[in-house]
Amino acid sequence: MATYLCKAGRFAALVPFQFLLLIVADSAADSFLYGGCSQTNYTPNTPYESNLNSLITSLVNSATYSSYNKFTIMGSSPQDVVYGLYQCRSDLSMPDCATCVARAVTRLGPLCPLACGGSVQLEGCFVKYDNASFIGVEDKTAAMKKCGPSDGDNADQMGRRDAMLAAMSGGYGGPYRVRGSEDVHGMAQCVGDLTAAQCQDCVAEAIRRLKAECGGAVFGDMFLAKCYARYTTSGTQNYARSNHDSPHSESEKTFALIIGLLAGVALLIIFLTFLGRLFGRNGK
Ligand SMILES: *[C@@H]1O[C@H](CO)[C@@H](O)[C@H](O)[C@H]1NC(C)=O
Numbered sequence: 194m195a196t197y198l199c200k201a202g203r204f205a206a207l208v209p210f211q212f213l214l215l216i217v218a219d220s221a222a223d224s225f226l227y228g229g230c231s232q233t234n235y236t237p238n239t240p241y242e243s244n245l246n247s248l249i250t251s252l253v254n255s256a257t258y259s260s261y262n263k264f265t266i267m268g269s270s271p272q273d274v275v276y277g278l279y280q281c282r283s284d285l286s287m288p289d290c291a292t293c294v295a296r297a298v299t300r301l302g303p304l305c306p307l308a309c310g311g312s313v314q315l316e317g318c319f320v321k322y323d324n325a326s327f328i329g330v331e332d333k334t335a336a337m338k339k340c341g342p343s344d345g346d347n348a349d350q351m352g353r354r355d356a357m358l359a360a361m362s363g364g365y366g367g368p369y370r371v372r373g374s375e376d377v378h379g380m381a382q383c384v385g386d387l388t389a390a391q392c393q394d395c396v397a398e399a400i401r402r403l404k405a406e407c408g409g410a411v412f413g414d415m416f417l418a419k420c421y422a423r424y425t426t427s428g429t430q431n432y433a434r435s436n437h438d439s440p441h442s443e444s445e446k447t448f449a450l451i452i453g454l455l456a457g458v459a460l461l462i463i464f465l466t467f468l469g470r471l472f473g474r475n476g477k
Pocket residue numbers: 233234235272309324325326
């Protein structure tokens with residue numbers, strides 16, 4: 194894998210970042226939740242930049258067939274290494290996952306110009322890259338918290354919420370958890386690089402903070418660096434698959450467009466390699 198990526202890195206600069214801007218199909222899964230950038234910057238037109246472009250291409254490409262993946266792009270020197278991953282919400286279809294990751298990286302460009310590291314969370318997916326390794330590391334730093342207005346005096350509903358959250362924070366829940374009954378629904382998601390034990394620990398912490406900080410709110414979101422937990426009561430917040438409102442044909446069209454673009458890029462690389470050989474021979 195690493196060898197393949199190193200070779201791909203040479204061509205990454207040829208792939209215009211902006212080609213991803215063509216992929217604009219709005220859906221609920223693509224709504225922006227939060228983003229952040231590292232304080233350190235890289236210099237343009239360096240191996241780090243071309244490795245980063247290569248990483249972005251790998252992430253977008255991979256999201257067409259897998260809901261989670263991680264990449265390490267090696268350079269010729271250690272300071273050019275870039276690490277990255279993405280995690281789609283596990284209930285998303287592959288076309289929706291690919292669209293979401295493509296949207297997320299187009300957000301990262303203007304959000305973190307020249308930053309060594311950056312991350313963005315949309316409703317349906319999370320994307321992060323950095324020059325320091327963070328893959329496999331459990332990180333419970335709070336990234337984003339949102340609490341809805343107070344539920345008033347609906348002790349009954351809050352009791353059902355507490356029971357639902359307790360069930361969701363139990364062990365053996367897996368990296369994607371959905372719980373709900375009547376008017377109370379919750380979900381939790383870990384990033385795929387965590388082990389089952391790390392994920393369990395992270396989700397339990399997110400739920401603990403959710404209860405502590407969102408008290409009697411009608412809905413709550415607690416996003417930590419490597420996992421999150423959310424709940425909603427009486428449909429006050431829409432994030433479940435059943436509430437997905439984009440027509441499927443639209444995401445299929447986008448999926449076809451991504452595949453088409455990737456094929457186009459491959460053809461361009463082959464063509465340029467051919468041109469390179471041709472000029473190489475004429476030069477002798
Ligand atoms: C990341 O890049 C910054 C800026 O170039 C540098 O100061 C820092 O040491 C790098 N971190 C690692 C782990 O290479």
